[in-house]
Amino acid sequence: MKQLDTVNRKILAELVANARIPISELARKVGLSKTPVALRIRQMEEMGLINGYRAILSPLQLGLTHVTYIEARLTDTRQKALEEFNDAVRAIAEIEECYMIAGGFDYLLKVRSRDMTHFRQIMAERISDLPHIHATTSYVAMEAVVEQSWTEI
Structure with a gap:
């Protein structure tokens, strides 16, 4: 986990909050340009730290109360x-x-x-x-x- 520096933690926090955030907005929020952010995301995916992206459904709205x-x-x-x-x-x-x-x-x-x-x-x-x-x-x-x-x- 030595590659999980402060910037990677910020990237992960933003992705957890909104996995559909555009790279340009994510880059602005973490203070880097788009290319380094995209590379960091790809590295974290390859490390297995990011397992995927998905829609989280509301069981309550689906009637599963x-x-x-x-x-x-x-x-x-x-x-x-x-x-x-x-x-x-x-x-x-x-x-x-x-x-x-x-x-x-x-x-x-x-x-x-x-x-x-x-x-x-x-x-x-x-x-x-x-x-x-x-x-x-x-x-x-x-x-x-x-x-x-x-x-x-």
Whole structure:
């Protein structure tokens, strides 16, 4: 990370705030000309520091207002079983996040749905059929107190 100097940090902060900012405006904001800014961005992309650019959709505006966290316990935690579970989880669009956990259960899933009926359908038809699933415990979120994308550089 030795190439992440103050200017690169400024570039990243601006890109996080607005990935569609024109290079000319970005260059003006960080105090360089367009060519060095473009080169720095390309270097950070090649380093893997910038993984891509995307539109961030509002789940609330899409009607996905119901958030449930699920503790999942597996019947088998050998590597092959974990890989099968991971691949199957990635195929379920409603699973917004999934983490392998060290503790009293194996995975924590964050599921977005329209309402409880939709969530029950996702549980019955998709999550309960995940490979090696033994048991689940669900926790319905009542309110998002802090919910944000990574923006600190």
